[in-house]
Amino acid sequence: MAATTTENILKETMQRYEEDASDDKSFEELGVDARLIRALLKKGIDKPTPIQRVAIPLILEGKDVVARAKTGSGKTFAYLLPMLQKLFANVDRKKQAPNAFVLVPTRELCQQVYIEVVSLIELCRVQLKVAQLNSNMQASDLRAALTGPPDILISTPACLAKCLFDGVLQPASINATLETLILDEADLLLSYGYENDIKSFTPHVPRSCQCLLMSATSSTDVDKLKKLILHNPFILTLPEVGNNKDDVIPKNVQQFWISCPANDKLLYTLAVLKLELVQKKVLIFTNDIDMSFRLKLFLEKFGIKSAVLNAELPQNSRLHILEEFNAGLFDYLIATDVSQSKEKDEAPKEGKGSRKSRKHKLKLDSEFGVVRGIDFKNVFTVINFDMPRSVAGYVHRIGRTGRAYSSGASISLVSTDEMETLEEVKAFVGDDENKGSNTIVEFPFLTKNAVESLRYRAEVIYHFLFSFTLEEKTCKQP
Structure with a gap:
């Protein structure tokens, strides 16, 4: 009682x-x-x-x-x-x-x-x-x-x-x-x-x-x-x-998705940025640290200046990169969301697994998190290079734009393996109850011809860059 x-x-x-x-x-x-x-x-x-x-x-x-x-x-x-x-x-x-x-x-x-x-x-x-x-x-x-x-x-x-x-x-x-x-x-x-x-x-x-x-x-x-x-x-x-569920993601943020093969994500990202189909500043999320470096090197060959932000970098470097991004010294920041990475779940427990895996894990700063807790200024577009592995991860990423009731946009590159996550996100933000409110739609501004026009040069650059090991090609942060 x-x-x-x-x-x-x-x-x-x-x-x-x-x-x-x-x-x-x-x-x-x-x-x-x-x-x-x-x-x-x-x-x-x-x-x-x-x-x-x-x-x-x-x-x-x-x-x-x-x-x-x-x-x-x-x-x-x-x-x-x-x-x-x-x-x-x-x-x-x-x-x-x-x-x-x-x-x-x-x-x-x-x-x-x-x-x-x-x-x-x-x-x-x-x-x-x-x-x-x-x-x-x-x-x-x-x-x-x-x-x-x-x-x-x-x-x-x-x-x-x-x-x-x-x-x-x-x-x-x-x-x-x-x-x-x-x-x-x-x-x-x-x-x-x-x-x-x-x-x-x-x-x-x-x-x-x-x-x-x-x-x-x-x-x-x-x-x-x-x-x-x-x-x-x-x-x-x-x-x-x-x-209401649609309050979780601000109504002032337009949400788009693009269907693309997993091995074409570098090409599609290049097309979106090179053809200036999105408004700056742009925050790009990956689930893998190595891929963030690859993307940075790849974009630089096309004159697109960017920086990476991840848990392997020391805190003073991260703060310096963030200050430069917020000051407008570059418009593209590639952030690795390790919390959504398969490597986090598959990391070996103490006493198990390879020595190499344990060594890599020790490099990561356990008190670093890019999805929240970082004050990104004036981000208009969020790009999910890799889809997050949960609806909550998606919500946290999109929350980096549309802050304080300003407008924003998000684009998710979705491979066949990631369609299930996309459907879960769609069900969360655009179910029957919320029909006509905040939903995710296909990105209408990127045509197949536009992508294919960049394919030959992109493949040449890719093979030039990554025929060597990533460690040999990784350059210092700007």
């Missing part, structure tokens, strides 16, 4: 907040601190997004929240604003450990969240300290960063587990001090292999701690985290207002 009553209360509460979210409320009406509102205005943000209108009042009331909304919908500020407001209330409090933890799946997302937090704090002129940690830091550096201690800690779960293992953070201090725990991109945390790291940490989270899970998709991993992390009985799932 008690469980039923609680469920009814949650449903009524959720309905009330969703009704409020449909209203065009201001940040002030949501109860946001005046200092934060002024900071937002300086950033050019004058009104909340739908997910912010739903989530902010709930978080300010101290409720545990699971917020699901599409990429680019404003989830980061949906949790940062109430988190900071809570800390503003008692800046001079004594503490043994940070009051707020923000855990994210990738190092790049750590950097992005850190920049946003520091910017808001500086604009509000409040004395709060923020620490950003990563697993490559030595124990001495971790201790130095946590001296104080800081008010906010931004990290990956692996780094937090390392801090506990090395004694940099004390479980008792966390239990006595932690007030807010945020898991951003919650649907990726377990898929990135952080489950054991999270489990090592959760026993030390006090029951009074407010826990927030932010996600772009619903998944069994999010459900698992809810059971593992959340203590407060008010657990509310907050889909974007309307709760």
Whole structure:
């Protein structure tokens, strides 16, 4: 009986907040601190997004929240604003450990969240300290960063587990001090292999701690985290207002697909770019690191300047490439989505497989993720050179364009082996219920004759480039 009553209360509460979210409320009406509102205005943000209108009042009331909304919908500020407001209330409090933890799946997302937090704090002129940690830091550096201690800690779960293992953070201090725990991109945390790291940490989270899970998709991993992390009985799932599937991919993003043989994907990519059939900037996703280098070398022979972004590159190189891409020094970026690669699933377990496979795996940065957590500026077109292996992977990739309600487009090159994935994506975004809304259609601007006109030269270039090993031909990043 008690469980039923609680469920009814949650449903009524959720309905009330969703009704409020449909209203065009201001940040002030949501109860946001005046200092934060002024900071937002300086950033050019004058009104909340739908997910912010739903989530902010709930978080300010101290409720545990699971917020699901599409990429680019404003989830980061949906949790940062109430988190900071809570800390503003008692800046001079004594503490043994940070009051707020923000855990994210990738190092790049750590950097992005850190920049946003520091910017808001500086604009509000409040004395709060923020620490950003990563697993490559030595124990001495971790201790130095946590001296104080800081008010906010931004990290990956692996780094937090390392801090506990090395004694940099004390479980008792966390239990006595932690007030807010945020898991951003919650649907990726377990898929990135952080489950054991999270489990090592959760026993030390006090029951009074407010826990927030932010996600772009619903998944069994999010459900698992809810059971593992959340203590407060008010657990509310907050889909974007309307709760329609076509909201997951913005209606302002046109989605296309091209049928092509697997061994002609280089040719078709060349045709689309060389004939200028898509608008720049262009983000191209591959599932394989070697193929990303091949594509880069191939396009360069036709005067198309690009760069690659993958987990084999050191973080400083990745940041440099991203800065140049965002600054417009080149218009084409080839990103490898290792989470969608067959090699990830087929990688040998410890003690098994070839030495070569294990060596290759060690090169990859486990805290790097290109699908989310990287702030790509002004990307208009996303090209799936390889189809992702799941609908969720497709949604995350397309979320790199059409951000903040700007227009965008996507093109997926689909081989015979990938048709099943395409059908799954079509069913998700264009089923009967959503007919006439956001669907995927064949790309109408590339003709067979246009492709064939480039075939002879493309094949000559391909054989010239790749008659040698890839390692002999791979050049440095621009």
